[in-house]
Amino acid sequence: MSPIGGSLAGIAGAPRSPLPPAWEFSAGGGASLSRRSGGGIAYADNDGGGRIGAGGGGLADHDWPGAPSPDQCRVGDIVVDVIGDPVGVVDTIIRPASGPRLIMVVAEAERSRARYVVCPESDAVPATCQPFGGAARRALAVPREAVLASGSYRREMGRLVRDQSQVDMFRCRAGSGWRDADARTRDEIRADFERAILTTGQPVDIEVWHGVAHLHGRIATDAGVIEALYISRANAGTWHAISSLISDEALVAQMRRQVRASAVAAAVAAVGVSRGVATVTLAHGATIKPAILAAWQDAVPGLVKIRAMPPGGAARE
Numbered sequence: 001m002s003p004i005g006g007s008l009a010g011i012a013g014a015p016r017s018p019l020p021p022a023w024e025f026s027a028g029g030g031a032s033l034s035r036r037s038g039g040g041i042a043y044a045d046n047d048g049g050g051r052i053g054a055g056g057g058g059l060a061d062h063d064w065p066g067a068p069s070p071d072q073c074r075v076g077d078i079v080v081d082v083i084g085d086p087v088g089v090v091d092t093i094i095r096p097a098s099g100p101r102l103i104m105v106v107a108e109a110e111r112s113r114a115r116y117v118v119c120p121e122s123d124a125v126p127a128t129c130q131p132f133g134g135a136a137r138r139a140l141a142v143p144r145e146a147v148l149a150s151g152s153y154r155r156e157m158g159r160l161v162r163d164q165s166q167v168d169m170f171r172c173r174a175g176s177g178w179r180d181a182d183a184r185t186r187d188e189i190r191a192d193f194e195r196a197i198l199t200t201g202q203p204v205d206i207e208v209w210h211g212v213a214h215l216h217g218r219i220a221t222d223a224g225v226i227e228a229l230y231i232s233r234a235n236a237g238t239w240h241a242i243s244s245l246i247s248d249e250a251l252v253a254q255m256r257r258q259v260r261a262s263a264v265a266a267a268v269a270a271v272g273v274s275r276g277v278a279t280v281t282l283a284h285g286a287t288i289k290p291a292i293l294a295a296w297q298d299a300v301p302g303l304v305k306i307r308a309m310p311p312g313g314a315a316r317e
Helices: 144-148 178-195 222-234 246-262 290-298
Strands: 023-025 041-046 049-054 079-080 087-096 101-106 115-119 137-140 152-156 159-163 204-209 212-219 241-242 268-272 277-282 305-309
Touching: 023 041, 049 115, 087 115, 115 137, 115 144, 178 204, 178 212, 178 222, 212 222, 222 241, 246 268, 246 290, 290 305
Parallel strands: 023 049, 079 137, 212 241, 277 305
Antiparallel strands: 041 049, 079 087, 087 101, 101 115, 115 152, 152 159, 204 212, 268 277
């Protein structure tokens, strides 16, 4: 996520104003508390004023004083409103003294640019269903029109500024409820995967929830992950897509690092991974103890098992 900054002047008179009047978003400025992971977001609250400054880099909830509990929203959470219509995905969470606020990328029908809305975190009902990849599914206690009534914002030169244009929110396909619409979208994405070179025949699981596609399972290459996300986002029935796919290509790279760092690197001629199963081809006359293979497997999350195979011989686990 890119860091948030920018002026949000003029919101004090808006209905259900999402930010206290004394608050300001700024691309610079000092801070008394900082998110330091990768630069992050800087926060200060001095004499009733406040500032969020862009430090550049990732966001880590544990860097805030008092890390949020699992019941609190996190960056990346998917948010729908009280009747299930998509609102957006949480981009940033600010925590002024008056209470946490969610800054969300809006679920728009037109996805050529990103716009943002702000609402109190207290409006978000704690998730009651299973996690959605690395995100949680959340529901607001209010309709999305109430959130939009407070205004939307766009990013200009790293700053959030008021956007006066009308927001065309993503809607369920005509003539169907979300369950039927999501099932149709899932089938369309699966058919598109079978037509694409990098995704055909791959054991990719597809889940669609209120217009958000979640891809999980396994795939052969990192490029396949990118193509799968591109296909999912291009479907008319989605406004967002996330992936927790495990790439065999990525597992091979991690396995090679483990082998190179070990004392038995000379005993390994080649490493391969297929559907999460790693095959270590041994050099001529070499052997590797099962305990070493087990240690490698523990060090590489996502591996199902590791097999050792002599040149031209049968694999052994």
